Amino acid sequence: MVGVGNDYSQIRKAALRVKADLSVTVSGTTVNFDVSTDPSQPGLPIEIQRYDNGTWVRNVATGATSQAGNAATWSGSAANQPAGTSYYRAFLEGDDTNWADKSNYIVANYSENQSATVGSGSSHGVPPTNPTPSPVYDTGVVVTPPTTTPPTTTPTKPPTTTPTKPPATTPAGPAVGSIQFTRIQYNAPGVDKKTNKSINGEYFRLTNKTKSTVNLKGWIVRDAAGNLYRFTANYYLGAGKNVYVRTGKGSNTSSTRYWGKTKHVWNNGGDVAYVRTSANKTIDTCKWTKPGKGYTNC
Incomplete structure (x- = not known):
């Protein structure tokens, strides 16, 4: 929101995508999960899913991130997992399939697929690339400021010429090997x-x-x-x-x-x-x- 004096533009809100990072370990027939989010965000519902020969099995484990120092994380486990190699992913779950937290404009996302081998047995299939949700990022005008009375003073006439502002550039970020x-x-x-x-x-x-x-x-x-x-x-x-x-x-x-x-x-x-x-x-x-x-x- 920008403005001069008491005159402001409308307020617009845009969504922020939060990435999930998943780490998987195995103890017997129990698979343990550690999830962190980037950026850090406590209170995000998490659902662990397992790929089983063409189908993602939902609600293998569930929970929500909690703040610990500078990071928001969640740890959980699922007992009696099928023998062999399975793939798991973490999903930032929410009100529907696209949003993790609609009220705070947080966009859901999947972690990378992680493999875990329980005992001996065959693979339950290699999963495809995780789908990318495509929500509406700009929600439009959500707040209209009150009408204000125009100032009575006569504005100063701007100069006849305006210097050309160079286009903004986005830093390329660190290079590979830096x-x-x-x-x-x-x-x-x-x-x-x-x-x-x-x-x-x-x-x-x-x-x-x-x-x-x-x-x-x-x-x-x-x-x-x-x-x-x-x-x-x-x-x-x-x-x-x-x-x-x-x-x-x-x-x-x-x-x-x-x-x-x-x-x-x-x-x-x-x-x-x-x-x-x-x-x-x-x-x-x-x-x-x-x-x-x-x-x-x-």
Whole structure:
């Protein structure tokens, strides 16, 4: 809404799409789910769906995001899941198939499909790409301001010529390769134990390869299994500087962050790491296919 004095334009509202990120783990016949949203939004209803040979089975698990620090997340599980490899997705559910929260103009979205294997058995089918909802983003005039009395003073005559304003440009955003994995210690030194010290022996290092500072807020790093680390607050990585992210728990510093996991994440025998922007643009990947020396410089 803009205006001069008491004269204002109408108010218009537009919808905001919220992205769901899903991480899946398996314990026996129980599948565990961790969901976060981007941007962070508490109170969003979540529905977990499972793909079963051409059909999405709904209401496998349900819940709603809750605020924890700078992030809105939800964790849940579903017992007695079918044996074999199934695919799951998280849907920001709402009043109908398009809106997660109509009153707040939040647009629903699906997470990426995540696989989970329970026991032994065949695959239940590879699902297609998730559909993209297409709601009406501009809801039109929703508030009309009160009529005001025009001012009695005579407005100043504008100049006869007006400088041409250059067209606005949209920044291209970080380029592929601007932030890179420069080391992943996927096998903690010594015998793997479930102690926090051993878990923190795993880490990955990101390096800013540009000549400018990059804000990593909203950026994520994930592995092939869907384990996800997110920079939830402003984190400015200077030109040529490194940031280390250790798998276990600890107190964050200017150069070292902690994932907060209670078990090792990276697979020693082979895995792949992705770093993506808050707009889900893949900036760099790092892959290894054998144990090797327990680390890779990508």
